[in-house]
Amino acid sequence: MQNLSEILALRVRGGLTFQKQGLLEEAEAAYREALSQAPCHPLVLHLLGTVLGQRGQWFEAIELLQQSLRIQPADPKAWNNLATAFLDAGECLSAREAAERALTLAPDYPAARLSWASACYGSERYAEALTAFGALATSSSQHEPLAWPGMWRSAAAVCDWSSWEKAQAAIKSMLSQGKMVLSPFDSLLFADDSFLHRQCAEAVVEQTLKREVFASLSEVTCSDKGVKASRIKLAYLSADFHEHATAYLMAELFERHDKSRFETIAVSFGPDDDSPMRHRLLKAFDQFWDVRLNTPQEVARRMREAEIDIAVDLKGFTRDARPSILLHKPAPVVVSYLGYPGSMGSGAYDYLVSDPAVTPVQHAPLYAEQLVQMPWSYQVNDTQRPISSEISLKTQEGLPEEGFVFAAFNNVAKITPVFFASWMRLLHEVPRSVLWMICNHEEARTNLRREALKHGVDTTRLVFARRVSLAQHLARHAHADLLLDNLPYNAHTTTSDALWAGVPVVTCMGQAFAGRVAASLLHAVGLPELVTHSLPEYEALALRLATQPQELQRLRAHLKAVRSTAPLFDTERFTRQLESAYVHMHERRLQGLPPEGFAVPETPGAAMLPLRSVPPSLQPVPQPSS
Missing domain, CATH: 1.25.40.10 (Tetratricopeptide repeat domain)
Structure with a gap:
């Protein structure tokens, strides 16, 4: 025995x-x-x-x-x-x-x-992370394939571009060998390449499926009553139902949903910061589920038991995301929206909400999801975002009393050496101008100053913004003359903030979703002329605006005039259009039809349209042959 x-x-x-x-x-x-x-x-x-x-x-x-x-x-x-x-x-x-x-x-x-x-x-101890990842990457360890991306990511966070370029070369070599070593989100920052983005997403989904989803997708079934219920049960999943950029954009949409047609449920797996935004969101939904301590399986099971009709993932592969909840197919229709500008790489996701600028019909094969194109821009905005009535003094912000202010308010991890070099050339071309940036890490500030010196620019012409509330940040946009965007990952909420505050934005339109968002937003406020298609064109436009005050004033006056009428800030209309998309998805499901891409018409309730290409105003102008 x-x-x-x-x-x-x-x-x-x-x-x-x-x-x-x-x-x-x-x-x-x-x-x-x-x-x-x-x-x-x-x-x-x-x-x-x-x-x-x-x-x-x-x-x-x-x-x-x-x-x-x-x-x-x-x-x-x-x-x-x-x-x-x-x-x-x-x-x-x-x-x-x-x-x-x-x-x-x-x-x-x-x-x-x-x-x-x-x-x-x-x-956020990036310098320590960079040292540790760097040591692992060069140690012939079995963890080298993970160490190089960690080194690259940490180097980007502190703008150590020497380490960044070294890690980038190693990652490119691994990618060329078919090793999908990048996380999906990192791939968006790594290259302007939708195909690579999808490959990285598919690789992670495959690993996640093996680890966390132990029933195949074909075996997961959702309740299907086969008849229309009185209201469509619509669940939004996010870790960002608090003071966060996603909440700043979406709060009004949640409030404006037609509660006679939709029952809205927040599925929250993020922190409760007890903030005014958190309390506002608690009131906006019919139900608010705090599922922080639940496993993905438990959340998916609860959603199926609640007979959710449409599940909308607002996180994708961004920080604190839980895509495995959606991979369990917790609702008959699963939608990716707003949080992640790329394909989720899985058949579990039925639709991706986008627009013709970020995902023209020609790009559809690059996405695992079916595309749903909104009429103008895919991005919703909250018109209740307050702008403080108290505007700081320029001196309080460290800005000179006189001189042109170029603002670059993106996360510094998005900055690439080629765009920074362009900005330095602009500072050379525009006397007494400064570059105003947001950067809370001293290591990154030190490195950016060092890079400025390499370009022959005095470090005093880099001004780093202090940390303030959103209302104060929007108010201090009054000191910015022009916002400079970059590639491969555009300014998204940052562009909307600037346009809402009346500041023109110059962008360079990329090839992938993440690099086309600013173009979409400028189109939706009637300023497609601020969209460029190459670095020389981008730089020339920024220089022209910095040296032609009358043209810049025209743009600012336009933004002020359309602030209450532009499609980008018509939240009521956007909500009705998005709801019509949800209804169409739901009805196809009830009819037993598979997901299929479509374009949402301007008029809510009208018949859905075929997918569209890039609006003509955003297409590059053919250059004369030499």
Whole structure:
């Protein structure tokens, strides 16, 4: 007869075999059986924690790993797995502490070094992350494929373009070998290439499906009543139902939804900051679900039980996203909207809300989803965004009393050397001009100043904006003369903020969704002439506007005149148009028809249209042959 230790060993070996084969449900069952026989066995607690982490059950994984470490605290692998679980749950500070414990026990443990570097990046300790990722990338470690993207990402955050270029070259080499090492979001910043973006998304979805979605999509079924209910149940999923850019754009849409036709549910897996925005959103929805502590499987199950008709993912692959909820197909119709400007790379997503500028009909094959083109711009805006009546003095912002102010308010991680060089040339061409930027990290400021000196520009001509509230930030746009955009990832909310505050924006239109958003927004306020198609054209336009005050004043007067009438800021009309798109998706589903791309007409309720190409006003002007 087998004794208990032999039975445990058998269960553990069986669980490990299942786990290595990717059979996570079977592995969990084996470990739980072992745990029922030995509730305080540190190895069993550890292994069960790791498999639950792989299945997306991060909080239970954390609890089990912590129990294991209380019994056996000298296990560096358990500490590192705890760090990984904390990272997956978005708890970067706790992840850093756990990784440090692992490294204290095993200083030459590469996996723990990778976890520590990732936790540093997630907690905005970018310089430390850059050093750690850089050491791993050049150490011939098995973690090199992950270290190079981490190094590239960290270098971008601190504008260390020497390290950025070194990492970029290594990543390009790996991509050329078919190694999809970039996260989907990083790929948007890495290259202006929709095909690459989709490839990276598909690679991550495949890994996520193996780890977290243990029923194939064809096996997941949603309740289908087969008849029209009195209201369409519409669920919005996000981690950003608080003071966040997404909420600043969408709050009014949530409030304006026709509650006689739609029952709206917020599925929130982000923090509750107890802010005025949070309270505003709580009132905007019919139901508000706080699911922070629930697993993706539990959230999907609750949504199916609630018979959600349409699930709208507002996060995609951005920070704190939970795409695995949507990969469980929690509703008959799944839509990607606003948060992620690219393909999700999965058949679980039926539609992507866009417009003809960001996703013209010719680009449809580059997306796994069916395209839904809004009439003007895909981006909704909140016309209740307050602009403070108290405008700061220029001196309070560190700006000179006289001189042209170029603003570049994008996250500095979006800046590339080629666009920064263009901005430096503009400073040379426009005497007494300054470049006004938002950058809260001293390492990045130091590096940007160093880069300015390389271009022969005095560092005093770089002005870094102080941290203020959104209302104050919108008000201080009065000191900006022109907002400069960049590629491959445009200013999105940043462009809307500038246009709302009356500041013209010059953009360069790229090839992929992320690099075409500013063009879409300018089209929707009637200023397509501010859209360029090459760096020389972009630079020439910015220079012309900086040296022709009458032309710049015309643009500012236009923005002031159309602020209450432009399609970009007509939230009521946008809401009705988006609702007509939702109704069309829902009715196709009820008729048993598959998802199909369409363009939404100007008039809500009118018949849907075929997908459209780029508006003529945004197309490049043919240049005369030399």
